[in-house]
Amino acid sequence: MQTGHLPNRKIETKPAVHRVRFENGASIEWLADRDGYLGIGKVSCGPVLLRSPEAMPWSVEIRSPDAVRIVRYPIVGVEQSPKMLRLRLGAVVTQEGPMDWMLHAVRPRLALRDPTQPPRRAADTSLTVTIEPVARTTGGAVFRGISCRYIYRSRSIPIFRILERGTWEPAGRAVGAEFWMRNCFTPSIVKFVRRNQFHSTEWYLPSCENPNIFQFLPLQTELQGFTFTACEEGVLVTWPTRVAHVRSYFEKPRGRDFIAHIHEHCGDLSLRFETAPVEILWTEGRRDRIGLANLYESVKELVHDTLHSHIGMRRERVTTYGQIEEWGNADLEKYRRGGLPRLLKAGCRTIYLANHFQNNMNTWGVSNMCCTVDYKVAESVGEHRLAGFCRDARAAGARVEMWGNTSISTLTEIFSRRNGRPARIRFLPDEDSIVEVIRRAKAPFVRNPSNAIEADHYTPVFAVLNLRDPDIRAYWLKRWKYAHDKIGLEGIFLDSSFNLSSDKFHYCQNTQAGQAGATADQTHLLGQYRPAREPPSAILSQYRAHLDLMVEMQKMGYVYCNEDLGVFGIHRHGPDVVARLDSLPIWADTICCFDGAAIEKAGADPDEVFFKGLAYRMMWSLYWDPPSGKLTFRYGGPRGRSDIPRAWHMRLLHAFNSVCDLMRERRILGGEAGVLYRCDAEEVLWSFSAMRLEWRRQRPILDVLSGKRAFSDTLHTKPMAVYRLGPPAEQ
Numbered sequence: 001m002q003t004g005h006l007p008n009r010k011i012e013t014k015p016a017v018h019r020v021r022f023e024n025g026a027s028i029e030w031l032a033d034r035d036g037y038l039g040i041g042k043v044s045c046g047p048v049l050l051r052s053p054e055a056m057p058w059s060v061e062i063r064s065p066d067a068v069r070i071v072r073y074p075i076v077g078v079e080q081s082p083k084m085l086r087l088r089l090g091a092v093v094t095q096e097g098p099m100d101w102m103l104h105a106v107r108p109r110l111a112l113r114d115p116t117q118p119p120r121r122a123a124d125t126s127l128t129v130t131i132e133p134v135a136r137t138t139g140g141a142v143f144r145g146i147s148c149r150y151i152y153r154s155r156s157i158p159i160f161r162i163l164e165r166g167t168w169e170p171a172g173r174a175v176g177a178e179f180w181m182r183n184c185f186t187p188s189i190v191k192f193v194r195r196n197q198f199h200s201t202e203w204y205l206p207s208c209e210n211p212n213i214f215q216f217l218p219l220q221t222e223l224q225g226f227t228f229t230a231c232e233e234g235v236l237v238t239w240p241t242r243v244a245h246v247r248s249y250f251e252k253p254r255g256r257d258f259i260a261h262i263h264e265h266c267g268d269l270s271l272r273f274e275t276a277p278v279e280i281l282w283t284e285g286r287r288d289r290i291g292l293a294n295l296y297e298s299v300k301e302l303v304h305d306t307l308h309s310h311i312g313m314r315r316e317r318v319t320t321y322g323q324i325e326e327w328g329n330a331d332l333e334k335y336r337r338g339g340l341p342r343l344l345k346a347g348c349r350t351i352y353l354a355n356h357f358q359n360n361m362n363t364w365g366v367s368n369m370c371c372t373v374d375y376k377v378a379e380s381v382g383e384h385r386l387a388g389f390c391r392d393a394r395a396a397g398a399r400v401e402m403w404g405n406t407s408i409s410t411l412t413e414i415f416s417r418r419n420g421r422p423a424r425i426r427f428l429p430d431e432d433s434i435v436e437v438i439r440r441a442k443a444p445f446v447r448n449p450s451n452a453i454e455a456d457h458y459t460p461v462f463a464v465l466n467l468r469d470p471d472i473r474a475y476w477l478k479r480w481k482y483a484h485d486k487i488g489l490e491g492i493f494l495d496s497s498f499n500l501s502s503d504k505f506h507y508c509q510n511t512q513a514g515q516a517g518a519t520a521d522q523t524h525l526l527g528q529y530r531p532a533r534e535p536p537s538a539i540l541s542q543y544r545a546h547l548d549l550m551v552e553m554q555k556m557g558y559v560y561c562n563e564d565l566g567v568f569g570i571h572r573h574g575p576d577v578v579a580r581l582d583s584l585p586i587w588a589d590t591i592c593c594f595d596g597a598a599i600e601k602a603g604a605d606p607d608e609v610f611f612k613g614l615a616y617r618m619m620w621s622l623y624w625d626p627p628s629g630k631l632t633f634r635y636g637g638p639r640g641r642s643d644i645p646r647a648w649h650m651r652l653l654h655a656f657n658s659v660c661d662l663m664r665e666r667r668i669l670g671g672e673a674g675v676l677y678r679c680d681a682e683e684v685l686w687s688f689s690a691m692r693l694e695w696r697r698q699r700p701i702l703d704v705l706s707g708k709r710a711f712s713d714t715l716h717t718k719p720m721a722v723y724r725l726g727p728p729a730e731q
Contacts, residue, residue, distance in 0.1 A: 017041065022133035023082040024144045026282075030087070031057055037073040037089050037129075040166075045144050045282040048233055049172030052258040058166035060150060062127070064159050065100035065269065065449075065539060067111035068093050071119050073127060084132050091125040093157070101509055101537075102450035104517070125154035134279050139298025143237065143281035150265070152273040160269040160505070160539045167258040168280065170229055170236040174252050174259045180228040180296055180586065181250065182565050184574050185214065188583045192252055192259075200251040214499070216247035216264055218543070221566035222498035223248060224586075226303045229259065230292050234284040239303050243310045244276035245543035247503065266505075269539035290668050293585040297666050300586075307567050311544075313551050316560055316570045318589045318619045319660065320653045322348030323635075325403075326626050327368055330356060332385035336392055339624035342631050344396045346622055346645065347653035350559070351393050352493060352572075355403040356381045358428070360461070364411060370495065371409045371461050374434045375479035383487060390488025401491025401561060404480070406501045406546070407462040408434060413445070413453070434475060441471035446542065449507045451516065456500045466506050467545035477552055484557050491559040493572060494550070498564035502546040508538040565590070572621075578602045580618075581609065585668060587618040594620040594633040596642030606642065608688075610649065611720045614656050615675045615686035617663055622653075655704045655722045659684045662724070674717065681727035687717035700726030 015031040015038050022028075026045045031038040039059030043050045051058070063069040070091045077088035098108035128151040136143045150162055170177055174192045182188050185203035192199070201223070203213040217223055219240065226239035227250070238261065240246050247264040265275040287295065308315050322343035324335050335353070343351055360367035362378040377383040390400045415427060416435040430436050438444045446454040446464040454464040465472050483489045494501060512535045518525045547568065550560050560569035571590040574580070578598050580587055592613065596606035613620060622645060624630075625637040634643040662679040669676060674687040685693075693715040701710040704722040715723065 018080075020080055020085045020131075021082065022146065024133040024135050026133055026144055026146050028085070028131065028146065030085070032075060035072045036075050036092075037087060040131075043146070043280070046284075048170070048282065048284070050145075050170060050236060050280065050282055051167055052169045052172050052174065054256065055167035055169070055258040056165060056260075059164075060127070061163040061165065062091075062152065062159060063163070064157050065537070066095065066157075067097050067099040068095045068157050069097075070122075070125075070127070074121070076126065082133075084130065086131075087129040089127045089129065091122045091127065091154075091157075092119045093122045093125070094119040100449055100539075101507075102448070104450060106450045106452070108449075122154070122157060125152075125157055127152050134281070136279075136281060136302070138302045139295045141235070141283040141285070141295055141298070143283045145279060145281040147241070147277045147279045149277040150275045154271050156271075158269045158271050158537075159273050160541070161264050161266045162273065162275060164261075164263045164265060164275075164278075166261050168227070168229065168236055168238060168261050169258050170231040170282065171233045173231075174257050177229050177231040177259070178292075179250070179252070179259060180230065180292075180583075182224045182574075182583075182586050184222075184565055187579070188575075188586060190252075195257055196254050197252060198254045201249060202251075216249045216262075218498055218503045218566065219246040219248040219263070220244070220307060221502040221543070221546075221568065222564045223566060224300065224303075225307060225567040226299060227261065228296050228299060230287070232286055234282060235287070235292070235295060237281040237283075237299055238278060239281075240276040240278050241306065242276040243307050243544070243547065245503075245541045246276065266543070267541055269537060290670060290672055293668055294666075296586060297588075300588075304567050311547055311551060313547065313560075313568060314554050316568075316589065317660065317663075318570050318591065318617055319349040320347050320622075320657055321350050321352065321572075321591050321619050322346065322622045322624065323352045324624050324626065325352070325354040325635075327354075327361070329362055330354065330381055331626070332356070332381060332389055334626065335624075336385070336389045338629055339626065340389060340392055342624055343622065344393070344398055346631060346650050347657055348622060349398050349657060350401050350491060350561075351398055352401045352491075352561075353386075353389075353403070355405070356386055357402075357404075360409050360411065363428070366411075367409075367461060369403070370405065372405050372407070373409050373412050374428065375476065375483075376433075377483075377487065386489075387487045390490075394488060394490075399490035399559065400488065401493055401559065402483070402489050403495060404492045405462075405495045406467060406476075406549075407456055407464045410453075410455075410461050410463050413438065413463050437471050437475045441466075441469050443469050443506065443508070444472050446504050446506045447508065449509075451507070451509065454504060456496065462500075464500060464504060466540075467501070467542050467549055468506060468540050473545070473549065476549070477556075480553060480558070481556050490557060491561060492553060494560070494562045494569075497546070497562035497569075498566060501549075502543050502564075504542040506538075506540040506542065508540075510535045511538050512536070561591075577609065577613075584609075584612055584618065585616050587613075588616055588666075589618075591619045591621050593635065596633070597640060600642070607648070607720070611652065611686070612688065614652055615688070617660075617666075619656075620649075620653075651705055652722075658704055659722065659724055683725040685715075685717070685723040685725060687719065687721045687723065689717075689719050691717050693717065695728060697728040699728045702726075 015033045029042040039057030072092035073089040079086040095111045096113040131148045134147045179190045202215045229236045245266040249262045251260045324339045355369045358373040358378045359369045360371040361369045362380045363373045393400045416438045446466045456462045562569045563573045599606045632638040662684045663677040665678040673689045677684040695713045698713045702724040
């Protein structure tokens, strides 16, 4: 990562500093020189710095997919007051280097600028930067800070992203701070103790042929939707206040004392582009680990409630969770007779099944169940068998969730174009099938910048469906509605929701095209020149299409579970349990594999971890293993005694079921003596240690595990006990 200078140009002379003090006590310094705006330098809240003095200026880089780059921002107008700073900026541009667009050869097209020509003023292009003071109260903490957004306008240079570079360090330094970011790929709580320490949120895998797996991740559909950085002086929070396709990367560079926050604000290719407002909030006060966890929970609830409300999505809450999955052909009758009763008896309210729609494995006998052929139950599975499984589960008060994917097998795409005489392959019927839809849809698949169908899962067997195509979208919803209404499915586990469904772009270089490809032996297609003005292009973000699709699924009656750690849905995704031991409170509404042997090896008590996980609303997955017919915590069957659930584990799962609907407003008690939830006038206490609680009035008390009841103003708790506390008696 390049640090210490603006992305567009180096600062050759000392810039002019313009100070703005807002009415809430926050203040900023914006920087300019004779060529224009350079970015934001110092940001403070009262006397406390929120950015390191050695950090890069907070600014943006704008580059179009045609490699037009803004290199300078002349200042056109300034509005400055205690209530707002608004900077109206012009644009000086150049066009050079690789484009986003690619050739048929799958290499980037280059913009070949005449090096003797200087950058030019784009008179029809502008950027407006608006910064306003904000204040919020949550979790008993008063936050003050600023909100920033960018509005881009042009009549000739369309863009689909703005790269924002900044750093945020409470008290002006990274060393001494803790960065909390629920994360799959690197530690979720990191304390910075030395300048040479490195941390990032990317997934780098040294053992992989291409070790660079993910760099930027969607902030709201893989990361937690906000940042939370704590230090001795207080806590710094940043978050976009609207649902938006924001791709983020966070890094503490080696040898530097700042934390880089780099965001790609993304959307459709457009001449008018506006980013979501991003708030930077500061609250003072030293807090211990419990105080930080409680404040983190309050901020998370604020962010998640706001963003769900913005798109009309229901918040999902985790339930007890059982799984039946194998990578060979499924026997649903065996599952129904053997596995389902065992999981129900153990207390599982959600029963997950693998993909039993037509897929490469159960239809063609190749690859695995992940790669869907069509959204219809496979003949080898039997729709009536799946319906019987769902019927029995529902009768016992459970719902059935099934794996789903927004891609289809490339075999389906191949089989949609038939030539010659059929030989050996028994094609599926075309009528009312995905093949029929592919043939009539204008753009059934997501296309990458070379116009190839986007593949996923590191292999070209997955063809990603374009959720912006109305025919594809209608067919998906039709088939899943049938699966809900006629078969009885009530939950979807959406595979790779952050990198396959939401974090994709559909590219179309020529929206007026009449054909898809060409070869040089087609001589009638030769002899053409590039026109002076090229036809319009399109780049379409899949982000809102993905989320709006899940809203529609909820309206049908589905519960949304996913393979991400973001804001929306229940999350079956994340690191192993050992990696979560120092951050259990931040894993609410996630599903994790319990590994008693690994927990013990890490120096923790497996029973205590199991109890605390449930107390923090982190669910343990329970498997029924088809080959052995055993219940186990381990996918693939038990290795030892610690993989077999005991009666004590089952009692706790049933206890969770009895109180989970009341587990809403959460507060961890001092010293982590327990976790207290409040819902209206009732409370639920998960007690970690013996303690004495007193109230002014008597109230009903239920020891959930023992079934004992009392009516008292005093409670002497036991370790690893669950209490339901009724409304206090009227005086």
